[in-house]
Amino acid sequence: MKKFILLFSLAFVCFQAKSQHKTDKLDIESSLIRPQEIIKIGNGHYFIDFGKAFFGTVEITSKETQHDSIFFHLGEKLETQNKIDRNPGGTIRYQRTALNQLVANQKTTLKLTPDKRNTGPAAITLPEDVGVIMPFRYLEIENLKIPIEDLHISQKATHYKFNDDASYFSSSNKIMDSIWQMCKHTIKATSFMGYYVDGDRERIPYEADAYINQLSHYSVDNEYTIARRTNAYFIKHPTWPTEWLLHTVLMFHADYMYTGDIQPLKDHYENLKLKTLMDLERADGLISSKSTNLNEALILELGFKKANTNIRDIIDWPGAQKDTGWKLATPEGERDGYDIVPVNTVVNAFYYYNLKLMTDIATALNKTDDAKLFRDKAAKVKETINTKLFNHSKGYYLDGENSTHSSLHANMLPLAFDLVPKAHVKTVAEFVKSRGMACSVYGAQYLLEGLYKNNEAKYATSLIVETEGDRNWWNMIKVGSTMAMEAWDMKYKPNSDWNHAWGTAPLNAITRYMWGIKPKTPGFKVAEINPQLVDLDYSKIKVPTINGFIYAEHKTTGKHISYIINIPEGMTAEFILPNNTTKIALNTDIIKQNSGAITLSSGSHKIEIDQ
Incomplete structure (x- = not known):
């Protein structure tokens, strides 16, 4: 030839x-x-x-x-x-x-x-x-x-429209670099509809898909109209899974934090309150999709076109079903054997996080009474979950009320949503680590978030760069896909496609948690930079914001870490220092006391840290 x-x-x-x-x-x-x-x-x-x-x-x-x-x-x-x-x-x-x-x-x-x-x-x-x-x-x-x-x-x-030059990432780990590039390409390639859609099989927006797509898109381009258009779409076009509805508030809150534009919150505030599903709340604060309050009138009010829409918990992708005839590698699907009881931990973890974010939204809108209402509800839900849905003898969460089973999902989501009391973070994290990647590519978003937010960066990073077996992102590249796949492998979801942006969790996890760059205040007026660059000798990253671009690079030599960080005009950043820091220098000036963070003004900064 x-x-x-x-x-x-x-x-x-x-x-x-x-x-x-x-x-x-x-x-x-x-x-x-x-x-x-x-x-x-x-x-x-x-x-x-x-x-x-x-x-x-x-x-x-x-x-x-x-x-x-x-x-x-x-x-x-x-x-x-x-x-x-x-x-x-x-x-x-x-x-x-x-x-x-x-x-x-x-x-x-x-x-x-x-x-x-x-x-x-x-x-x-x-x-x-x-x-x-x-x-x-x-x-x-x-x-x-x-x-x-x-x-x-x-x-x-x-x-x-996509600015290829708005972002970059490279590091001493070439596997990580390849996965980041694959995920970035996925965000560009799957934008073809002008909405965040599930992939090519249906070309329909789904809230959970769209939220991960949104976070990853924000990590590689400062273009916000697709997210804005998709968010507005969900007001009148919700989808049936309970947890998908509970992503709506997350998407609107993310839009506000990255753009600083309060108008969408004003326009859709009453609908966002509905989408928290607070109407399903029982006396102890927990909710259930089996509640008698989920009647035809509420279903229509939520935006569904048919009053008999069957809203139900999904937890993660299901296993073999009678109507599919699938023979799966894991018969329970991607649920880690989850016991889907009427009042379950996953749904109520999402509900708690909705209440927490609605507290911020109501505060931003000067709705003082509502802010207090949401704050009080969140506190009550948190207390109930940690009382009724927690296995106190083993130190981690049960799948739900009256369940004796504990799954990855019932524990990674409380970690991701700041539900776990400090006294139990270690035991919950250890249980999560014992389950491995027992979730789908969608669930992996919350697995990585929960780990990075709770001092488990080393394990989280190891999941991103894993190459053994097929339950990892490297397998997507290995089988020949150039975009993130809907599932780890076809045997885990036989109708899946090779172009699903909900599989891009590593992209936004690297930006938002491993490098730790995300908005601390709405509109990125103040950025937070909290690096957890374990096992990387060096890396560099360019992160788009509505105010310009943050450039950062790091190099580790033994116990010495050096950073060069450039903050755009009109922005400051809070750089979080590691707990085990023994010496800090900012632009050659020695900082004598570790206050936990240092403030970076606009311009270029060099930070030297000894550990």
Whole structure:
């Protein structure tokens, strides 16, 4: 076989279009991406690799006309080297299409067949001028009778406006770097709808998917309109899982913290109160989706179109079900054997966190009485969870009321949401660590958060860079995906796809917890920087904010750590010092007392720490 390495010019074509859910124009772009390699397979048969999967189609311009039909295969997955998998399984995409003739000196875009499910009435629809697109990395051409060198072939990639230069990360751990890059690409590539959607299978926004997508998007670009549009969508288009509803407040609060814009909170305050599900509260403060208060009137008020919508707890992805016939590697699915009792720990951990954030939101809106109400409710829920849903003899949480089982989920979420009393953090964290990665890629978001927030950075980082087995992000790269997958592997969710942004937890965890860069006050007026860079000899990162970019780098030599941090104009930062610090220098000035934090003004700073 003869290999051709062809260089094509990279072009950008921009267009704007209207969404069926919102009338403002969407900043959707189409990028023309050149092949990384073209390989001749046989007579008139070529294999093309564009390097990464994007949602889009193929654009061709030829110097010559071919009147005979040309056949094209587009796909995400290989069957063997230089051969696209024609039957990839699940929702991994493949399609065959044909051109009856190829006319010289005329741009030709391949016409693809739409998928019935992701173009149905429940899905977000693309503007007509975008056409039908699909995720693909590879292209095969058959029956080509003109020289391949006479063709200008591009992957026409559709995505939302995205600043590739708004962020970067690199470190002494190349596995971590590869995972970060894969996740960043996922955020760009899956933005093609102008909303945060679940992936290509349904193209429907789901709250839990959107929240992780939002956090990761904020970590790589200071573009906030997709999140704003998606958040507004959920006001009238909620989805059925109890915990998904309980993500709504989290998304609006995150938008406020990153942008400082209080208007969405004002506009949707009453609906956010509803989405806490506080109407389901019983006397001791806990809630249940089995509550008789979850009646048809409340279901409609929550935004559902049908009063008989079955709102139910999901915990994490379910196992084998009668209607799927799935034979899974883990029969219980991704729930770690969770005992889904009516009053359970996961749902009430989310409820507590909603109350905690609503306290902040009500305070920001000067709703003093509501702020006190939410604060008191949060305190009551926290006390009840730690009294009734805690295994006091073993020192960690039960799955719920009257349950004798303890799962990863029932313990990682209290850690992530600051529910665990200091006296029990150690035993809860040890239990969490004993379960390993016994959750889905969605649950991994809260597993990493809970660990980093409770002095378990070393273990959390080890999960991000794990390469053994298949329950890790490295497996996604290993099997050939260039975007985060919906599940760790197809055997854990046989209908899953290869383009799910909810699998990007490492991206925002590295930014927000490992490097510890996140807004301390709304609008990033004050940033918090709390590095936990365990096992890294060096790293550097660029983090976008609404005020500009934070640049940071570190180098560790023995027990000495040096940082260089640049804070943009109009911002200050609180740099959190490690507890075991013996010597601190800021810009060559020795700081004699460890006060726990130092304030960084706008500009460049050098911090030297001895431990």
